[in-house]
Amino acid sequence: MTPTPPPDPRPSPTPVATDEAAAAHALGVHRLAHHFDDLAQQHRAAELGMWAFLATEVLFFGGAIAAYSVYRMTYFDAFAAASNQENWLIGAFNTAALLTSSLTMALAVRAAQLGNSPRVSLFLAATIALALTFIGVKFYEYAHLIDHGLAPWGDFHFEPPELAGGARIFFSFYFALTGIHATHMVVGVGLMLWLLSISLRRGFDDAFASPVEMTGLYWHFVDIVWIFLYPLLYLVHRS
Amino acid sequence: MNPHDHPHAPPHDRPPDARREPLARLDRADLGLPHPAPLSAYLGVYAALLILLVVTVAAAFVHLGPITIVVAMAIAAIKAVLVALVFMHVHGSSPLTKLFSIAGLAWLVILFALTFSDYISRGWLPISRGWTDRPILPPPPGVPRPPRDQPQAPPQQPQEPAP
């Protein structure tokens, strides 16, 4: 290692940043935060940040699914009997609704990237509608289970009685997993409503679609969780 | 007239036609931002997801025995990968983004593997009856088997506590 000359106090290439800011301004974007050098850096940081957050969510849901899996391994018969109390068709409908909402969200992101705000609003509204449908159906399912005495709190009863303990654990996990999932969906709907308000008022620029993109990542993740939850909870042993 | 000559022209006045798309992509590329994927990609993945949903349900009604869960999770994994690659734009993203996208999964594998290593091997010890009176998987050859004094009783399922 050669002896080091005094460190060079040259400034960073600011001319690019100035053009950057001017270009951004020309597009009606005033969104470059003060601590970033350019929009590309800001976008990269946002993307990494959202993926890091999704990694934590993978472990959050994954921990619950790991616990579920241990019990499923141990009490398979009880879990099978309990799972068959669920209506697989309603579950499939809900899954299809959520997959469709994922598509509409992806299209909303794409529209934002193209600077097409009316389309963004349209697809966001569609996604919200599908999400609310899912949540509504979920409430119906919950009510159904509670009416049949399958809610693990309160008056739980299950036939045959030797499977009742395992079935109670199954329904504990059913409500816990789908409840946490539904909470995440509600947060997603909230984010989408916020995006919708921006989209309707001032619109998104194609140079600044980040909020839509990041919400899209979050929503797709919520969809992926359900892709795994559906077979785990509804299709344990249907054959 | 190029709308960019008017810096304050509201973007939503621009009609969404194909002539605008190349311009939009150029601008985003100029700013270093990723460009949108074609519409066909999204629709194709959506169709695949719905088909796989049908396959998931159909496979559940076929008697596959112990590999049911493996098949179900494999199909779910394929769906998840499709959503991640196309909807979440992992395809075509930077290597760092790809690394971040699988990091959570890698750590989840650690959680599953070591936790399951406990539960699977609990019944193997001759000194411990394991958690549910019988091992979940039989011990590998060479591991001493739990003592069997009498014919094995049916596994005790947990009882409801008396009210």
Added chain:
Amino acid sequence: MTTTGLTGPADRGGASPEIPAPPRRREDYLNVQTSVRSWLLTVDHKRIAVLYLVLISVFFVLGGLYAMLIRLELATPAADLVEPETYNKFFTLHGVIMIFFFLVPSIPATLGNFLIPLMIGARDLAFPRINLLSWYLLLIGGVIALAALIGGGVDTGWTFYTPYSTVFSRQQVVLTIVGAFIAGFSSILTGLNFIVTVHSMRAPGMTWFRLPLFVWSLYATSIVQLLATPVLAIALALVAIERFFNLGIFNPDIGGDPVLFQHLFWFYSHPAVYIMILPGFGVISELVAAFCRKRIFGYSAVAMASLAIALVGFLVWGHHMFTSSQSAYAGLVFSFLSFLIAVPSAIKVFNWTATTWRASVSFRAPMLYAWGFMGLFTLGGLTGLFLSTLGIDIHVHDTYFIVAHFHYIMVGGAVMAYLGGLHYWWPKITGRMYTEWIARFCAFVIFIGFNLTFFPQFLLGYLGMPRRYASYPPEFQVLHVMSSAGASILGVGLFIPVVYLLWSLRYGERAGPNPWRAVGLEWMTPSPPPTENFSQTPVVTWEAYEYSSLTPEVKLGRPDAHDTHAPA
């Protein structure tokens, strides 16, 4: 921004010279705005670091009070100070507060928040508003935990083992869990912020292998914070849900497995101890380099060891469960992996020691803390090897041997590193120097008090004294009295720095940009730094710890009017 701040006749419209006005102080992040609102709504990482400093100091005092109560009770064999049920609350709250509200945030949220952008040449972290949110989450979590405390406390132990926590405890379990859950979120967001910052906001020329080792350590810590804490979140959430809705997830009466909770809990809580110590490693690397005026021996090895500790730390949690009904085969695997993780820690200790070989070592207060760390952490770490050995652990699990082991690492290690770092960077954070002789005195007092408190506990544990017991056989009393006496000395030693550090804020000697003549980007900006950190983005052309060049002319921007002073 003026250069010298002196006003002259021209500023007064050409009037005749009068007694000159006192020099206007250069604007920095502390005096740019002084309203309460500007502090509570700041997005400046430096201000947020100071907010954290205040908050975790409050938690430290609270946790320390509980420690005092514990040691008071244990000075006599009988449970005569308080009922055993109350004593259970003491050690639970001591653990919950110290771990979740002090140790986990301490170095990352104070020193990390302050220094990472400075060390990498950035203007702020990647997500300044999320940074502020992290602070508020810790505050809210703390308030909720305080509410639980006032509402009766919690007696489950900080480990919340089921089924006691889910079925039998009649205390504020859910409320405490909510507080810890929210504090965990604070931790996750801090880790997320640091990771993205280090990836995307390094200055031109600041490659990964030119980063200070402090940044490497915090990067590794952030990985752990990000990936471990969610599993704690779900474990605690399931306990709270089970307790609230009377479910049966961990209830053996209906077939649940309490050990499953322990798996989920320790999957976080073992990596959590690395969250608590890795930043300390980073601080020690900086202190040793600065006070030996030498590049850390084996820089790459230390950097890679940080990552290795972060990764392997996730594979060893079962060593907390050797005496639960966990399978002995799993125990074997965990035991082996626990031996493995001693290796990267040892590499670090060897490398620091090697750095001091033929170095120009100075014994300023931060370096005294570093020496203390190196000795005490080594002791604590070696006893960790004992505990990884299945046979020994069966004997000493749930005894005071364990208590001594982790206090050697957490207090002898992490707290000493925190204090050393606080002293080292105090001039940069506040623009003032602390008083050296009293700082050195306190370092000694802390060292003596600490060893007197916790070394007897190794003996106690080996002789069979269980942990979490309010009463004990009389033959243990001598060692307990020694330990309690040491605790009072330690308490005094930990209290005095509060006094002289606060005193220095007003009366301390003003510090220049680089009072230690250290190498690092944070020493190339004024003390305290301006809000934007650097007047122009630095371009890094030198390696980390370039102490070898004879005249480190490290100037960026203009020389400060109050220039550096040489260390004693």
